[in-house]
Amino acid sequence: MKKRSVTSLEVAALAGVSQSAVSRCFSPNASIAPKTRERVLAAAKQLGYRPNSIARSLITRSSRTIAVVMSQLDNPFYAQMLDVASRRLQQHGYHLLLFMSGDEQESASVMGEILQSQAEGILMLAAMLSSSFAQECVARSIPVVMINRTVTFEGVSQVASDNYQGGYWVGEFLVESGCERIAFISGLPESSTSTERHRGFLDALAFHGHCCCKEARGDYDFATAQAATRELFNAKPYPDAVFAANDHMAVAVMDTLRSEMGLRVPEDVSVVGFDNTPVAAWPSYQLTTLQQPIESMVVEAIALLLAQIDSGNVSGEYKVLPIVPILRASTRCSKTVI
Known part of the structure; x- marks a missing residue:
């Protein structure tokens, strides 16, 4: 038999605080007094309370999710990029929904699933983007940021290396x-x-x-x-x-x-x-x-994405970051090359 879920009202009663204080305690970046936070966390632990993110999203109308679209994972470069992106998004209190997109037919299906997911923004890690999907995202005020791909679509931000x-x-x-x-x-x-x-x-x-x-x-x-x-x-x-x-x-x-x-x-x-x-x-x-510069590209892209989510204004910005040559032993090097 499934155990009954503990409610935030019960936590508030035990901690001697309001229900809104419990909500703030479990909301990223929300303002709450340290002593109040301690009482709420202690009460939550005693009762076995876990916040319901789905219920909260219905109340706040914010899913706190970002759709991340990739074309492959076997290339170590993309795996590195995903690692940095997931850690950064978690620091900002966002959940990551991963979608894999290969050819055009698969891409069209994936884009439909993304729109149904109610994601607040879309981060594309070296994945393709169709003009029709870009237009639909702009029309719905869903910010899209691409990393290491460039397109000419209006309202799509891009961060790439040179x-x-x-x-x-x-x-x-x-x-x-x-x-x-x-x-x-x-x-x-x-x-x-x-x-x-x-x-x-x-x-x-x-x-x-x-x-x-x-x-x-x-x-x-x-x-x-x-x-x-x-x-x-x-x-x-x-x-x-x-x-x-x-x-x-x-x-x-x-x-x-x-x-x-x-x-x-x-x-x-x-x-x-x-x-x-x-x-x-x-x-x-x-x-x-x-x-x-994987770290810098991801940081810039997430900053653009979250800024547009917070402001509600979808815009297209383009940033190019420098690359750095790394000389190793797989090439011959004449004395004239520094």
């Missing part, structure tokens, strides 16, 4: 390191991060009188990046450098070159990634990469 400049740095670095046959493995074709990194990379090569010798699609996926590596190295002359649009794919490149082709990194092929995930620093990889 992907173009990162790609430019890689192109320039590899040329100045003496590489001549430089290849590129892209992410998802519709991804703004891959597009911007690719554009900066090609611009740097062109500026120095070089071009990209070969390209292949890796789709930000480990197995697909392995297949892309085989494609790039299916005939001589082989590339002497590979820029993979993220670390996840760069690690796949290194594994494939070493285990299947007997090539050495960096003696035969220099490899560069993007993100600076923990695996990049492992002794077996020592991957040269670009560090994205």
Whole structure:
């Protein structure tokens, strides 16, 4: 038999306070005297009281939930981002509802579920957003903030690292390191991060009188990046450098070159990634990469989201944060490169 739930009225009676004082005690950032809080918490513990968040949301008309949308979790970069986001939201008294969204058909279904969830805001971690859904969110005054994706939709805020400049740095670095046959493995074709990194990379090569010798699609996926590596190295002359649009794919490149082709990194092929995930620093990889400011991106995005929730005004803001090159042993480095 299910045990009867203790009510806030019973806690208030035992603590000798008002019911509103009990409510304030269990509400994030609410004002309540320390001694009153102590009495309420003691009474709640004695009675076994637990606040009912569903009932509270009906009274306050605030669900205190944020929908977080992701496209994948196998990439360590996204797992890091989710960890930072969940901790930050909890600090602000918000619950996190996680939704996974892949292709367009799945995305449309997920977006419908998000609207039904009564989430107060939407945080998109490297996930795609349709223009129709963006318009509906703006019409309903639901703030949307995207991290590491860029769109041109009105009312959608975005926080990203400087992907173009990162790609430019890689192109320039590899040329100045003496590489001549430089290849590129892209992410998802519709991804703004891959597009911007690719554009900066090609611009740097062109500026120095070089071009990209070969390209292949890796789709930000480990197995697909392995297949892309085989494609790039299916005939001589082989590339002497590979820029993979993220670390996840760069690690796949290194594994494939070493285990299947007997090539050495960096003696035969220099490899560069993007993100600076923990695996990049492992002794077996020592991957040269670009560090994205995960903590700063998430903090900025959550600040934008909560500010719009508090004000009730949905607006589109765009912030770009700098990246930092991390030089390691996966690349050859000439004396002219600092």
